[in-house]
Amino acid sequence: MSAYAIIFYLISAFILGTGILAVTTRKIFRAAIWLLFSLVGVAALYFWMDVNFIAAVQIVVYVGGIVVLIIFSIFLTQKAGELMPKPVLKRNIFSALAVLIGFALTCELIYEHGFTSIDQPFDVDVHEIGMQMLSTTQHGFVLPFEVVSILLLAAMIGCIVIAIKSKPEEK
Amino acid sequence: MSQIPLTHILFVSTALFFIGMYGLFTRRNMITMLMAIELILNSVNINFVAFNKYLFPDKLNGIFFTVFVITIAAAEAAVAIAIIINLYRSHNSIDVEDAGELKF
Numbered sequence: 699m700s701a702y703a704i705i706f707y708l709i710s711a712f713i714l715g716t717g718i719l720a721v722t723t724r725k726i727f728r729a730a731i732w733l734l735f736s737l738v739g740v741a742a743l744y745f746w747m748d749v750n751f752i753a754a755v756q757i758v759v760y761v762g763g764i765v766v767l768i769i770f771s772i773f774l775t776q777k778a779g780e781l782m783p784k785p786v787l788k789r790n791i792f793s794a795l796a797v798l799i800g801f802a803l804t805c806e807l808i809y810e811h812g813f814t815s816i817d818q819p820f821d822v823d824v825h826e827i828g829m830q831m832l833s834t835t836q837h838g839f840v841l842p843f844e845v846v847s848i849l850l851l852a853a854m855i856g857c858i859v860i861a862i863k864s865k866p867e868e869k
Numbered sequence: 870m871s872q873i874p875l876t877h878i879l880f881v882s883t884a885l886f887f888i889g890m891y892g893l894f895t896r897r898n899m900i901t902m903l904m905a906i907e908l909i910l911n912s913v914n915i916n917f918v919a920f921n922k923y924l925f926p927d928k929l930n931g932i933f934f935t936v937f938v939i940t941i942a943a944a945e946a947a948v949a950i951a952i953i954i955n956l957y958r959s960h961n962s963i964d965v966e967d968a969g970e971l972k973f
Binding site: 700702703706710713714717718720721722726729730733736737740743744747748749751752755756759760763764767768770771772774775776782783785789790793794796797798800801804805808809812813815816818819820822826827830831839842846849850853854856857860861 | 872873874875876877878879880881883884885886887888889890891892894895896897898900901903904905907908911914915918919921922923924925926927929932933935936937939940941942943944945946947948950951952953954955957963
């Protein structure tokens with residue numbers, strides 16, 4: 699087993715372990731921090747797969763944006779030191795059962811299919827990504843790019859409209 | 870380079886997906902449910918990048934899908950947190966059991 703493989707298994711164990719802690723810990727602030735570690739682990743997996751651009755985007759958007767947003771909302775809505783109530787035992791058992799069965803089924807499907815990978819170096823050039831993102835030719839992605847920009851604008855306006863404080867009724 | 874078969878990466882992303890699914894089933898606090906959804910979206914992204922790297926190394930489509938999924942996840946998290954904070958203002962709780970008015 700080479701160092702390349704060992705690093706992969708270490709990163710995967712890190713992602714899965716912190717992910718499990720993030721969904722099972724009963725302190726909500728710790729759950730957010732475990733989620734942060736899990737997302738950093740996913741970024742490490744992208745670095746391992748040689749897609750540096752996506753890894754950078756992952757760190758900037760998830761770790762720098764979404765987790766900070768989640769932590770802010772925890773501070774606004776929760777008493778951070780308190781334990782969350784324990785989930786009901788019956789629900790716990792049945793969801794664990796459903797999840798395990800689903801996992802086994804999916805793993806079986808993946809194992810049976812046995813993908814044949816192409817042995818070819820995969821180099822992601824940021825220059826190439828930028829050119830293709832904004833090109834209007836056949837393999838360009840300018841239309842989804844514009845649609846996503848409209849979506850972001852709509853989300854921004856929607857957030858402001860939802861979160862705005864309504865004025866007290868005038869009488 | 871190809872010492873790790875693609876299936877191992879797919880096993881990891883499947884496990885992450887079902888961890889998120891477990892969180893979504895058992896948690897009753899909206900913020901922690903949102904965290905579980907983030908885990909699920911991340912596992913999907915790992916799949917896109919892995920398929921692109923191992924099966925279609927001459928194209929970039931998986932990379933673009935990942936970028937768009939990350940963007941939409943950010944927008945979704947922002948809107949969800951705005952809704953959660955608004956709900957907290959009116960109900961003083963962000964437990965899904967306490968927000969049952971829209972249910973029926």
